[in-house]
Amino acid sequence: MKRPLTPAQFSCPDFFTALKEGFPLALSIFAYGLVFGVLARQAGLNWGETVVMSAAVFAGSAQFVAVGLLGSGASAGQIILATFLLNLRHLLMGASLAPYLAGVRLGKLAVLAHGLNDESYALTVSRFRRFGGSAAYFLGAGVITFLGWLGSSALAGAVGNAFGDPRRYGLDFAFLGAFLGLLIPQLKNRESWVCCGVAAGAALFASQVLPGKWYVIVAALVGAAAGVGVESYAHRNSGRYCRHGRSHLSDQD
């Protein structure tokens, strides 16, 4: 597909594509926001605090942990530290999106950054790898996930969870299914399969021995190292091309 616009130019179609593609994920986020709203109220937050937290923090797992810690009487410092550690994976997500958003001004990036979460990242990065960067798509993915999370936190914070356990509708699988749907089509060559396989082993092992979400960071780093390793090995005899850097290695394969 030819892209006439630069990543920084606002493309309305990209924005609406993101809203459309993000909608199923936003629905599952909505279901989990309902659970969060109820838990937050049980932990002693009032409705306003619940809504402000969901709007300002906008990080599902960190918020679940935070209200759990609040309920058990943890200090503010402990909660902030836990939040920071849980969200360190955003560093890697940001780093991997940054090359696609070259030329986007700092002010816009500052807005886009707030929309970075696991789901919007998964959508955005698989879009960028196929069609190149687009700030508008990233914005759309952030907006639709934000609305899902904020809307449901606000609703459940006010009326309680009206729909019962999301597990009843298979919604606990929704994220896994969507992430699989975004991951599998990206496995197109030997390097990506090796990266995925190594990351899978690393993630499973790290999830058993490390606390919190460290397994995401470990798996991403180990998997990337494996991908680069295989790539370097495959191109070990292409020394005459290497003089020109990585220009012969496609960024979007």
Place this chain on the structure above:
Amino acid sequence: MAAVTYLTRISFLVLVGKINLPETLSRGLKYIPIGILTAFVVPGLLAPDGHVALSWNNHYLFAGLVSALAAYRWKNVFLAMGSGMVVMVVLRLQPF
């Protein structure tokens, strides 16, 4: 909480765009998405309750298999998600 979360979101998003990374690192960045997506999925399927469960009773495993096949066949996120959710609901209704 909001501030530290935002800090993790913005810092590398901006910094990595501003500095020139060594070649190996920028090649590595290309594989980060696959690593992260894999990490989102694998423990959730193989260890849904925190410990590794390779058993017939692990519904996530079967739902994941169906989702993966659907994703491979149709390359469609909605079908991958929906097919796995249907498997989950059915398996829960009728525990084999």
